[in-house]
Amino acid sequence: MPIHRFPIQLRFGDEDSNGHVNNVRYVQFLEEARVRLSLLPLEPDGSQEPAAEAETFRSVTRQAGSTVVARQEIEYLTPLTYRQDPVWIEIWVSALGGSSFSYGFRIMDEDAGTVYAVAEAAMVMVGRESGRPEQLTDRQRAILGSWAGGRVPFRREAAGAAK
Numbered sequence: 001m002p003i004h005r006f007p008i009q010l011r012f013g014d015e016d017s018n019g020h021v022n023n024v025r026y027v028q029f030l031e032e033a034r035v036r037l038s039l040l041p042l043e044p045d046g047s048q049e050p051a052a053e054a055e056t057f058r059s060v061t062r063q064a065g066s067t068v069v070a071r072q073e074i075e076y077l078t079p080l081t082y083r084q085d086p087v088w089i090e091i092w093v094s095a096l097g098g099s100s101f102s103y104g105f106r107i108m109d110e111d112a113g114t115v116y117a118v119a120e121a122a123m124v125m126v127g128r129e130s131g132r133p134e135q136l137t138d139r140q141r142a143i144l145g146s147w148a149g150g151r152v153p154f155r156r157e158a159a160g161a162a163k
Contacts, residue, residue, distance in 0.1 A: 006033055027072060029089055030089075042055045042143060066126060069121055073120050073154075076116070087116065092148065096144055096148065100123060101122075104150070104151070105118065106118050119152070
């Protein structure tokens with residue numbers, strides 16, 4: 001399961017009046033992971049031409065348009081409170097369609113002993129000029145496919161499997 005992991009440093013202001021990290025911050029954590037993943041240098045394509053700058057998913061996508069968030073779902077598993085140690089977010093591709101794909105996420109302690117939330121974000125490729133959904137390119141599909149990691153382990157999925 002190809003999963004990328006990134007540390008997320010909490011800030012004292014992330015907590016709300018209930019004494020735990022506010023739900024809006026979780027959405028920002030997902031955004032941070034998506035941006036970091038999109039900026040990771042990709043494996044060279046095998047050509048002998050030296051690249052002026054490292055290719056990233058963002059640079060590949062920027063050629064055709066952009067990706068936009070179509071839907072996000074977060075399942076909160078246990079409260080997260082401020083601390084000095086970062087939390088970790090895992091990100092992988094959980095679904096791949098014609099013009100869309102989804103990222104799966106897990107927010108947890110570094111050792112994965114405590115998982116605070118799992119989430120999924122559906123993304124749609126839109127054309128720069130049209131602003132309408134457009135098919136993912138072969139290169140985009142290859143990159144996203146290399147990040148595939150299976151379904152998000154939502155509790156409803158486990159409950160449905162138990163029936």
